[in-house]
Amino acid sequence: MSKTIYNFSAGPAIMPGPVLERARDEIRSLAGSGMSVMEISHRSETFGAILDSAERGLRELLAIPENYRILFLQGGATLQFSMVPMNFLGASETADYVITGAWGEKALVEARKCGRVNVIYSTADERHRSTPTQAELNFSRNAKYVHYTSNETIEGVEFKYDLKGGGSPVVCDASSNILSKRIEIGEYALIYAGAQKNIGPSGVTVVIIRDEMLEHVPDGLHSLLDYRKIAEHGSMLNTPNTWGIYLIDLVCSWLKGEGGVPGIERRNIEKAAILYDAIDESDGFYEGHAVRDARSLMNVTFRLPSAELEIRFCDEALAAGLNGLMGHRSVGGIRASIYNAFPRDGVEALVSFMRDFSHRNG
Numbered sequence: 001m002s003k004t005i006y007n008f009s010a011g012p013a014i015m016p017g018p019v020l021e022r023a024r025d026e027i028r029s030l031a032g033s034g035m036s037v038m039e040i041s042h043r044s045e046t047f048g049a050i051l052d053s054a055e056r057g058l059r060e061l062l063a064i065p066e067n068y069r070i071l072f073l074q075g076g077a078t079l080q081f082s083m084v085p086m087n088f089l090g091a092s093e094t095a096d097y098v099i100t101g102a103w104g105e106k107a108l109v110e111a112r113k114c115g116r117v118n119v120i121y122s123t124a125d126e127r128h129r130s131t132p133t134q135a136e137l138n139f140s141r142n143a144k145y146v147h148y149t150s151n152e153t154i155e156g157v158e159f160k161y162d163l164k165g166g167g168s169p170v171v172c173d174a175s176s177n178i179l180s181k182r183i184e185i186g187e188y189a190l191i192y193a194g195a196q197k198n199i200g201p202s203g204v205t206v207v208i209i210r211d212e213m214l215e216h217v218p219d220g221l222h223s224l225l226d227y228r229k230i231a232e233h234g235s236m237l238n239t240p241n242t243w244g245i246y247l248i249d250l251v252c253s254w255l256k257g258e259g260g261v262p263g264i265e266r267r268n269i270e271k272a273a274i275l276y277d278a279i280d281e282s283d284g285f286y287e288g289h290a291v292r293d294a295r296s297l298m299n300v301t302f303r304l305p306s307a308e309l310e311i312r313f314c315d316e317a318l319a320a321g322l323n324g325l326m327g328h329r330s331v332g333g334i335r336a337s338i339y340n341a342f343p344r345d346g347v348e349a350l351v352s353f354m355r356d357f358s359h360r361n362g
């Protein structure tokens with residue numbers, strides 16, 4: 001039996017054990033076909049059923065209404081930073097961006113290449129530790145859309161409400177908290193998420209888009225960058241990431257068995273509380289990065305009294321089987337990513353390590 005390793009990586013991240021086991025069992029022969037899912041045509045009936053089932057799974061879990069399309073794309077969430085403005089922001093038009101962390105900053109850079117962008121709120125001056133309230137947001141008149149990042153993975157800062165666009169369509173990068181809690185899909189014109197945290201493996205991106213948005217896509221876009229064309233072809237304009245979509249389908253089945261999104265949300269709240277309590281009860285040895293009401297349930301970020309101690313913390317944690325705790329290279333500190341598939345006993349193991357470490361080094 002190999003030693004237990006708890007994987008706190010921010011993404012690609014831990015996958016549900018039963019999903020990996022099922023994929024292992026089916027790797028040589030999918031549904032008695034004698035072929036691997038990686039070996040069959042994306043146009044086959046067998047794969048068509050998987051694609052339909054993955055879509056149905058997401059639709060059910062997130063209660064996605066019929067007037068929304070679900071697309072499976074490639075290019076990661078990063079390509080969505082470009083596709084959103086290419087599809088919805090003309091050169092003389094305006095979009096609003098709400099910036100609460102590093103991923104929003106990156107989305108902004110790409111949008112500026114397409115049209116006018118108003119940063120209507122930014123937490124950059126305080127190193128992205130909070131989120132605005134709805135009342136603090138003043139939208140531009142005639143904005144084509146407002147873009148925000150519901151969970152900033154690097155800083156560990158999360159919106160606790162579905163942002164409303166004040167009449168503008170809302171576009172949301174939900175890469176690191178999709179499926180982790182209930183959201184009101186009807187508030188959004190478009191949600192995108194790279195799969196590699198809560199939905200599946202890297203290499204596939206989920207886009208949930210309200211039908212009417214497709215009418216605004218300009219003619220003449222390159223086909224693979226054109227939401228309307230991709231939707232018309234049911235995500236099969238070219239060969240999709242068949243393996244990734246297969247795993248998304250398995251993750252959806254797993255999540256349904258875990259009580260769906262409400263069930264996992266309850267557990268996510270409990271897991272995060274255990275960790276944040278340990279931070280708050282450490283007499284200042286551990287200092288959380290995010291302000292309390294913006295604390296992420298998915299990425300728990302904190303600092304130690306010195307960079308040297310942070311390095312020692314990560315080294316010793318690794319030796320104790322706690323992997324992937326080093327904060328993002330751009331901000332340092334510690335980051336514990338505790339996505340849907342991350343077990344509660346792993347959180348408890350980290351907290352007990354933290355208590356021991358602070359007693360020895362405090």
Ligand code: PMP
Pocket residue numbers: 010011075076077078079103149151152153154173174175176194195
């Ligand atoms: N947005 C968020 C919130 C992310 O966490 C990430 C990746 N960690 C990205 C965008 C970029 O995703 P990708 O690497 O799939 O392009």
